[in-house]
Amino acid sequence: xxxxxxxxxxxxxxxxxxxxxxxxxxxxxxxxxxxxxxxxxxxxxxxxxxxxxxxxxxxxxxxxxxxxxxxxxxxxxxxxxxxxxxxxxxxxxxxxxxxxxxxxxxxxxxxxxxxxxxxxxxxxxxxxxxxxxxxxxxxxxxxxxxxxxxxxxxxxxxxxxxxxxxxxxxxxxxxxxxxxxxxxxxxxxxxxxxxxxxxxxxxxxxxxxxxxxxxxxxxxxxxxxxxxxxxxxxxxxxxxxxxxxxxxxxxxxxxxxxxxxxxxxxxxxxxxxxxxxxxxxxxxxxxxxxxxxxxxxxxxxxxxxxxxxxxxxxxxxxxxxxxxxxxxxxxxxxxxxx
Numbered sequence: 001x002x003x004x005x006x007x008x009x010x011x012x013x014x015x016x017x018x019x020x021x022x023x024x025x026x027x028x029x030x031x032x033x034x035x036x037x038x039x040x041x042x043x044x045x046x047x048x049x050x051x052x053x054x055x056x057x058x059x060x061x062x063x064x065x066x067x068x069x070x071x072x073x074x075x076x077x078x079x080x081x082x083x084x085x086x087x088x089x090x091x092x093x094x095x096x097x098x099x100x101x102x103x104x105x106x107x108x109x110x111x112x113x114x115x116x117x118x119x120x121x122x123x124x125x126x127x128x129x130x131x132x133x134x135x136x137x138x139x140x141x142x143x144x145x146x147x148x149x150x151x152x153x154x155x156x157x158x159x160x161x162x163x164x165x166x167x168x169x170x171x172x173x174x175x176x177x178x179x180x181x182x183x184x185x186x187x188x189x190x191x192x193x194x195x196x197x198x199x200x201x202x203x204x205x206x207x208x209x210x211x212x213x214x215x216x217x218x219x220x221x222x223x224x225x226x227x228x229x230x231x232x233x234x235x236x237x238x239x240x241x242x243x244x245x246x247x248x249x250x251x252x253x254x255x256x257x258x259x260x261x262x263x264x265x266x267x268x269x270x271x272x273x274x275x276x277x278x279x280x281x282x283x284x285x286x287x288x289x290x291x292x293x294x295x296x297x298x299x300x301x302x303x304x305x306x307x308x309x310x311x312x313x314x315x316x317x318x319x320x321x322x323x324x325x326x327x328x329x330x331x332x333x334x335x336x337x338x
Contacts, residue, residue, distance in 0.1 A: 040070045040071075040120075041068055041069070041070045041071040041075075041112055041114060041118055041119065041120035042068065042069050042070045042120070043066065043067075043068050043110060043112045043120055043122045044066070044067045044068070044069075045066070046122070047122060047123065047124050047125070050124050050126075051124065051125060051126065052126070052127070053126070053127050053128070053129055053157070053203070053205045054085060054100045054126050054127070054128045054129075055100070055128070055129060055130070055131045055132070055156075055205075055207065056100050056101065056102065056103060056128055056129070056130050056131060057099060057100065057101075057131055058099065058100060058131075059087065059088060059097070059098050059099040059100055060088070060096045060097060060098070064095070064096040064097065065094050065095055065096060066090065066094035066095075066096055066110060066112070067094060068094075068112040068114070068120070070120075071112075071114030071115070071116070071118045071120075072114045072115040072116050072118070073114065073115060074114075074115060075094070075112050075113065075114050075115075076092045076093070076112070076113050077090055077091070077092060077093070077094045077110060077111070077112055077113075078090070078092065078110070078111050078113075079108050079109065079110060079111075080109050080110075080111045080121065081108065081109035081123075082106070082107045082108035082109055082123075083106060083107075083108055084106065084108050085100045085101075085102070085104075085106040085126055085128050086100065086101045086102040087099045087100050087101035087102070088100060090110065100128045102128065103128050103129055103130060104127075104128055105125065105126075105127050105128075106125065106126050106127075106128065107123065107124070107125040108123070108124055109121050109122065109123050109124075110122050110124065129155075129156050129157050129201075129203075129205060130155045130156065131155050131156070131207070132153055132154070132155045132156040132161075132199050132201060132205070132206075132207040133153065133154045133155045134151060134152075134153055134163070134197060134199055134207075134209045135151065135152055135153075135154075136149070136151070137209065137211055138211075138213065139183075139211070139213060140213075140216070141171060141174075141187045141193075141213065141214075141215045141216065142187065142190075142215065142216040142217070142218065143187050143188065143189055143190045143215050143216065143217060143218035143220075143292065143294060144186065144187070144188075144218040144220050144243070144244050144288065144290075144292040144294060145186065145187070145218075146185070146186045146290075147174075147184070147185070147186070147187075148182065148183070148184040149182075149183040149184070150180075150181055150182050150183075151163045151181035151182075151183065151197065152181060153181070153199045153201070155201075156199075156201035156202075156203070156205050156207070157201045157202055157203035157205055158201060158202050158203070159201065159202050160202050161181075161199055161200065161201055161202070162179040162199070162200040163179065163180065163181030163197060163198075163199050164176065164178050164179055164181075164197070164198055165183075165195055165196065165197055165198075166196050166197070166198045166208065167194075167195075167196035168193070168194035168195040168196040168210070168211070168212075169192075169193050169194045169195075170193065170194075170195065171185070171187050171193045171195075171215060172187070172188045172189055173185050173186045173187050173188035173189075173291075173292065174186070174187060176195075183195075186290050186292055187215045187292075188291070188292050188293055189215065189293065189294075190214070190215050190216060190217045190218065190294075191214065191215055192212065192213070192214050192215075193212065193213060193214070193215060194210065194211065194212045195210075195211040195212070196208055196209070196210050196211075197209045197211060217294075218243075218244070218292070218294040220241055220242065220243045220244040220286060220288065220292075220294045221241070221242045221243065222239055222240065222241050222242070222284065222286055222294075222296050223239070223240050223242070224237070224239070224298075225284075225296055225297070225298050225299070226298070226299055226300045227270075227280050227298060227299075227300035227301075228300055228301060228303070229259065229274045229280070229300065229301070229302045229303070230274065230302070230303050230304075230305055230306075231274050231275060231276065231277055231302060231303070231304055231305050232273060232274070232275075232305045233273065233274070233305070234271075234272070234273050235262060235270060235271055235272055235273065235274065236269065236270075236271050237269070237270040237271075238267075238268055238269050238270075239268035239269075239270065239284065239286075240268070241268070241286050241288070244286070244288035244289075244290075244292060244294075245288045245289040245290050245292075246288065246289060247288075247289055248268065248286050248287065248288050248289075249266050249286070249287045250264060250265070250266060250267065250268035250284060250285070250286055251264070251266065251284075251285050251287075252264050252282055252283060252284060252285075253283040253284070253285045253295060254282065254283030256281050256282045256283065257282060258270070258282055259274050259276065259278070259280055259302050260274065260275045260276040261273050261274050261275035261276070262274060264284075268286075274302045276302065277302055277303065277304045278301075278302055279299070279300070279301055279302075280298060280299055280300035280301060280302060281297065281298070281299045282297075282298055283295055283296070283297055283298075284296045284297070284298050
């Protein structure tokens with residue numbers, strides 16, 4: 001059994017590889033060639049190439065064609081016994097088209113006739129079954145949130161079914177248990193994913209399904225994500241993670257550094273004394289106890305230290321004068337009392 005290129009790649013292909021002949025099937029004709037030797041006509045595809053199981057709703061590849069060789073071209077083709085699967089057609093020029101519309105076992109004989117009426121007959125047989133159905137085909141995933149999805153199947157030739165992942169990007173943090181259809185784990189990162197899943201029915205017929213989706217952003221949140229700092233003012237800011245599984249590990253990520261003069265501990269404590277005015281814009285990654293990592297962006301501003309204005313200096317001077325006068329008055333009062 002070989003596959004038809006389609007969204008579902010069935011095990012059946014009306015395998016019409018016009019140039020490939022895997023076996024030779026001949027029939028002797030009463031017509032002779034110039035040397036008096038009976039002509040041997042070969043038909044392609046062979047029964048080995050055109051056999052197995054077809055799914056209802058599928059059919060030959062575009063451009064599928066019966067061909068013949070060994071006789072005198074041109075050739076004509078016809079079905080001389082049995083019946084093609086319902087919905088499938090064979091034109092006299094060998095074009096093989098259509099879509100299977102009913103289940104059952106179908107056997108038919110194709111005859112190729114050359115220009116001098118030499119013929120060859122080949123018998124083919126196909127079993128048509130209902131399509132295999134996979135559920136679900138859409139799954140909702142969120143970073144840092146554990147989930148178990150069990151895929152199930154129906155249709156085809158019936159169970160028991162084997163469901164396995166055979167390709168696609170997969171989802172970091174999740175695994176597909178072979179044959180069981182159980183997809184479980186904790187997605188580590190948000191972003192797109194693809195899964196190619198193969199379902200095999202109880203008779204060995206298989207169908208492939210391409211699933212795609214997006215892992216949503218983590219439910220874990222971090223506060224604060226906006227900072228207002230001042231040059232020369234010591235900082236001791238602790239980032240706090242919510243949801244996920246404690247304990248958490250914090251680390252700066254990305255190209256942008258921490259503000260000059262500051263450092264970040266694995267416990268999420270931002271400490272030090274800012275030395276440079278400028279914007280704050282650095283990446284912060286939080287990893288929980290399940291090794292689920294989520295990234296955030298911390299922004300804000302490091303402002304310059306405030307400089308006293310003339311009014312401020314005058315106020316300070318006036319306050320100092322009042323303090324001096326008050327001290328003198330206090331000292332004078334003490335002398336009088338003495």
